[in-house]
Amino acid sequence: MTTSSREDLSDIQPGDWVDRRLPIAWRPYARLARLDRPVGIWLTLLPCWAALIQAAHGVPHLRTAVIFTLGALLMRSAGSTINDIADRNYDGHVERTRLRPLACGQIDTTQATVFLCAQLVLSGLLLLLLTPYTRLIAICVLPLVFIYPFCKRITHWPQAVLGAAFNWGMLMAWAEIGGHIPAGAVLMWFGAIAWQIGYDTVYAYVDVKDDVRLGLKSTAIFFGAHGKICVGLCYACAVSAWALGGWMLEMSSVYAVGVAVIAGHLAWQTWQLDLKRPAVNFGLFLTNVLTGALLAGAALVGTW
Template structure:
């Protein structure tokens, strides 16, 4: 996150986007291209599952397809979110500079841009086998309702977990053309992982959420957040271990999984739910957890 002097609301300035033609900037910011952590969090379950399903090394072509698909579909999800929140964002100083409330783009332009992103996502999906195409297309049933969950339930992070970890199913399906216990266990593990990291993230926004009347696990859990994180991350690790066991990963998986687990423990032991920069740093650190777990799965498969 840029320091306060380099922010307009919640949008970083003086980033590489500012060097693009002015007409491109709002669309890049709709996709959050200047904040790639969301793309990593969407991508890792795809890569984990692809590696878990592999005979030895994960398929590089599939990994590249999932990388492109994650950029586009994360962008589409953020675009849907901004369109759905267009009447809320203008009421909060932190989000008032986003492309729609600031007037940089119109809601109609946003919908056309969303259609273009979905078309690119479809083209990526069509490179997979038919079973994986069906599994991937089913994710849209989760993507579009997500922006409205924070108006309905205090657990929108659970819906995000269901959505962001769908790649754990698609990755396996793309390699093997079916689904089995390892990807299902990995998918549920991802749900609890997301509950943890997005609850930490939501503590940055709790005052604004109260102001505009939306809900989050940060508000639901309050001072019970840290004990809940032990539960969320503990369940995630147990289910990841079960996925590795049922997939038949060899012994290097286990010590490397312990290293990944230590990263989650560090998050819990050092988080300060009343310090926004602290929460953001721990949220972003999940990229390292993603890499460590990927290394563990690949090592357990290749050894």
């Protein structure tokens, strides 16, 4: 793969399905919610599905699966809106984010805030369909969701905060189905955080020059030239946590095969990582949707 041009690194592509099919007034909100870039939704949803399967020790009830799927969609979208509001004065100076609605003036902060409130209200209505314990666990993630966008100003580890928030649905799944959160489930969550630190670092290498210029921080900047080794260590921690967590949750021996496949895939990603080629790194980031699918698949076969 050759290095793409700077223009190609924009995460919004004019002329896509949003521009072709949605009314003009709707387009900025679809982009705020990341409906045109669903990779983040999948990366939130697939680990949650894995936890639902493990908690139910099989295919979860359809009603529960639908609620959690809609919840993942809404909260990922709300988190993206919060992020764009917080970064509205930075995004216009970063090649990847310069075309986002707030950065290029398609909507203003008031409109984005009203949209955020609507997203949060819909998420809150979904919580009414869950148990009181699950609602309590869900509310506990809100500080992380609101703090994350500002972490890149004060710490090199915003990816860790994002990973904890992104994968919170795994803990909620156990709270809803099992009525408690066992140690194995917490270990699976820690594994998902380590995985996210790894793949989001790969993503952050796309922005590293712009972030340094703007005085922002990330694990990519912190790891520097050692990024390949550090990402590999994050992936190794994720695989180890998922292996041990699955054993603690009494997954069958077939689960180990699934984890081995995940390990191979993440090893391939690490091998392909090229810190000097942003387009390659962005492509590798996208392949983590497959990692999430493999995790959900491993959880399913682990219940056999």
